[in-house]
Amino acid sequence: MDSYMLSVLSNIGMISFLALSAYLLLLVGKVSFGQQAYFAISAYVSAMATTLWGCPLWLALFFGAISAGISATLVSIPTLRLKGFYFSVATLAFAEMIRLGLVIFKYQVEIDGELVGPEGSIGFRGIRYIYDHNFSSVEYLCLIYGCLLVVIGLMIFWEHSRIGSIIRMTGADELLTEMQGINVKLVKVLTAGFAGTIAGLGGGLYAHYLTYVGPEMFGAMLGVHAVSYGLIGGLGTTFGPLLGTLLDFVFLKSAVFSEYRMIIFGGIVAVLLIFKPRGLLDEALLYKIRQKLRKPSWK
């Protein structure tokens, strides 16, 4: 595999975390434009953990994911009360606050005669952990997809368990769910917290992969992309957002349509949503597939 393919694959893997995290919130019926905030928080925290505090990578990723999860939970408590559109805008506002806060955030420490740490709008440079510890890019790719597989496994396990049904039920009709004796608020807050953690895991990996992170990377575009991956790929299964991410990258990186690819891609997405408003792999299609797999064919 050449290095170009490796970098594309790594990027798909890392952005998938963000898409999965937005997808979880779509399942409870909330459109969040702000998942990139947790991506950013974790990217900075985990990068600071390895460069400034000398943690090993796994601990740094853990710190990053946990801090993102905690902040997502804290933010979701006041914001999840808000109805549909207000929630989307509130998450967007929070994410922009984080981004603009990072522009101001300066915390530099001298290590080995060199200043390292976040440096305001210039960003956080010199996150050299994977070079100092001789990770090859194939190894790092394996690490990314290993983490992704764990997350996907967990989500698929949930999807087929009671928790998944509760999450989908909350998205379909909150009042009805509450009447079943389920604490809807708790379900939503926990979902948001977990979504934040997933985004955080991706953010930590992202920072160490790029060796540089800056506030301009975490603009609103990233968050809106993450939401649309879920809706393009489909809300029926965990593979939906992954499919969406894959499609976007294939289009973005393929030279077939050269400079007109975004124009064509945008058009395709819009037309697709006319016929399949809940994405390619939506619940109806999934139901049909499952029926096919289950039912023995009658002769």
Add this chain to the structure above:
Amino acid sequence: MMIFLQNCIDGFMIGGFYALFALGFTLMFGVMKWTNLAYGSCIMLGVFSGIWMHLHFQLDLFWIFFVIILITVIAGYYVERLCYRWLPKKAFMAMMVSSFAIWMQLDEIVRIYFPSRSYPFPRLMDNDLMMIGPLMFKAEGLLILVICGLLAGTIFLFLYKTRYGLAMRAVSEDPVASRYVGINMPSILLGTSIIASVIGGIAGFLMATSDAQVSTEFGLWVTYKSLIAMTLAGLGSIRGAVLGGIILGVIEANSLWYLGAEYRDLVSFMLFFIVLVILPGGLLGTAKEQKARAAVRRG
């Protein structure tokens, strides 16, 4: 104190634009129940085709004005068909995401034909400064503010004094009931999006001529600011949009002066987030908003 007053005046000037952009956005949100993320890009497409005509055919401002409005309306019509009309009625998420896809598409079109960061735009008139006491006014700014006020007033009169406006308010209140009383829904929905595009086109023209330049980030900027201005004071009300735009402008101008450029957006987003969390109905508050709604219903 004088500085504060001066800031407020500057804020009013920029707030007038925010109010106008938010007005168009609010019409679509209120009547069509549609979050049209491509709104800013439609306006940008219009403004850039104006610039294109200016560069290639040396059109003067008067004709540019009509070109901008024409192209904005055409782009708005395209978005309305593709991202609203042809989608299933209840697919709110899909409507938002598909308008986002078209946003990407329109942005890309502009970026292909206009590769530089920003382009000059002819001025409406020379930039005279007027002093009234110790306060400074830009003559052009004042003129634009007056136009903004007139435009908002016209929309207000149109909504509250004409039959078509009454029908629009009826649709915004209850689409099903308004169909029962024989309102031609498709015509109202299309009409609303066209009116919003016209307002957007005029506002875009004024913005471009007062800045004397347009950047290719214009679309993103417009969508952002109108989203915030619309939500800040309360969703779906014309008064709210105007008030929200002006509040946003004044806050930005003051935080720019007292805290510096990095803090300008941070402060406005922070305030926005806090307002959303504390008063989920926007600044006009739930009780007052209810009253305004009732007034809309009867007026």
